[in-house]
Amino acid sequence: MAAVRLAIVGLGRFASAHARVWTQLKDVEVVAICDRNPDAFAAFRPLFPGATCYTDWKEMIDTETLDALDVLTPEHLHVDPVLYALAAGLHIFVEKPLASTPEEAKRLVRAAEAHGRVLMVGHILRFDARYAAAKARIARGDAGTIRSIYAKRNNGKKYFHLYNRISPIFILGIHDIDMMHWLMDDDVCEVTAVRSSSGHETEDMIWSMLKFERGGIGILENNWLLPDGAASFMDVRTEITGDDGSVTIRDPERGMEVIGGTAAEHPSFLTGYEVHGKVGGPLADELAHFVDCVKLGRPSELLKPIDAWKAVRVAWAVRESAVQGRPIRLTSEDGAE
Numbered sequence: 001m002a003a004v005r006l007a008i009v010g011l012g013r014f015a016s017a018h019a020r021v022w023t024q025l026k027d028v029e030v031v032a033i034c035d036r037n038p039d040a041f042a043a044f045r046p047l048f049p050g051a052t053c054y055t056d057w058k059e060m061i062d063t064e065t066l067d068a069l070d071v072l073t074p075e076h077l078h079v080d081p082v083l084y085a086l087a088a089g090l091h092i093f094v095e096k097p098l099a100s101t102p103e104e105a106k107r108l109v110r111a112a113e114a115h116g117r118v119l120m121v122g123h124i125l126r127f128d129a130r131y132a133a134a135k136a137r138i139a140r141g142d143a144g145t146i147r148s149i150y151a152k153r154n155n156g157k158k159y160f161h162l163y164n165r166i167s168p169i170f171i172l173g174i175h176d177i178d179m180m181h182w183l184m185d186d187d188v189c190e191v192t193a194v195r196s197s198s199g200h201e202t203e204d205m206i207w208s209m210l211k212f213e214r215g216g217i218g219i220l221e222n223n224w225l226l227p228d229g230a231a232s233f234m235d236v237r238t239e240i241t242g243d244d245g246s247v248t249i250r251d252p253e254r255g256m257e258v259i260g261g262t263a264a265e266h267p268s269f270l271t272g273y274e275v276h277g278k279v280g281g282p283l284a285d286e287l288a289h290f291v292d293c294v295k296l297g298r299p300s301e302l303l304k305p306i307d308a309w310k311a312v313r314v315a316w317a318v319r320e321s322a323v324q325g326r327p328i329r330l331t332s333e334d335g336a337e
């Protein structure tokens, strides 16, 4: 296959990180970009001077000759462009969460199977060297049976105005739900959750406990409450406890501290960092892996669509548990197997 002809839909905050990676992948040509707000084009035109701009993704898919679509619309607006593009024969990279209900997520999984297209979801921790190393060590038994994984993923209060459109479990916690499924190599059978809100309709804090079928326990702490003066926009900690060992991962690791006149900064190297003008890190590796899959015409073995459905199913149950104030049991029937 010649260069993958790619279009991007949703030109918001995270699309700029994707765009920088697309510009450096030589097997990719971004031929079209789309946002319902035409003001969004200005920041992307210089990166893709040959790309045509659209405000309607249907028109873009109908007009352009495309191999793949990168979907970065808000979480609850992934479903329609993904379904339409799969039916048009495109391969899809869609940011997490795959969808905002298990039923919608399952429709997308089935559509990808029916059309024989790659559907890869941005569960970026699978491409983070630390989590991949933890997976390899756990798989060879270094920590014994994993009994519990505690995952804190809290983000800056200043971003909540953007993300108060959906529970933090679907934006922040979803990363760790997928990571727990992956590292435990097991499914969740019950969740219990509580939430707290500072007056907004959507909670800005949700804590949850997951019970896995073989007895493992997952604990998630997610909020949008890091103060503006925090040295980093994120506070992430993962503590994996096994019978015979443990693994701890922290973000930002205090490997670098920058002190200005009035404040200290701890830069994060999670979603991307630049070395000599080139973006590196998990996002670059994740998108490069997607391109490899598209070129081979084969689904990813590292991250299957059904894994992304499982993450949505658990996130949905967490929210239900917090709203209803009771534990929610999951069975294989949830989300219509």
Ligand SMILES: NC(=O)c1ccc[n+]([C@@H]2O[C@H](COP(=O)([O-])OP(=O)(O)OC[C@H]3O[C@@H](n4cnc5c(N)ncnc54)[C@H](O)[C@@H]3O)[C@@H](O)[C@H]2O)c1
Pocket: 009, 010, 011, 012, 013, 014, 015, 034, 035, 036, 037, 040, 055, 056, 057, 071, 072, 073, 074, 075, 077, 095, 096, 097, 122, 124, 162, 171, 271
């Ligand atoms: N993997 C990660 O670490 C990570 C980090 C941030 C965001 N994300 C995910 O990326 C996705 C995008 O998030 P974001 O932070 O960029 O959000 P955002 O709100 O900044 O951007 C969304 C963009 O989509 C556009 N849009 C909305 N409806 C549209 C439509 N119907 N047609 C065309 N454009 C439309 C909006 O105008 C906006 O520009 C979300 O799924 C989010 O959870 C992932």
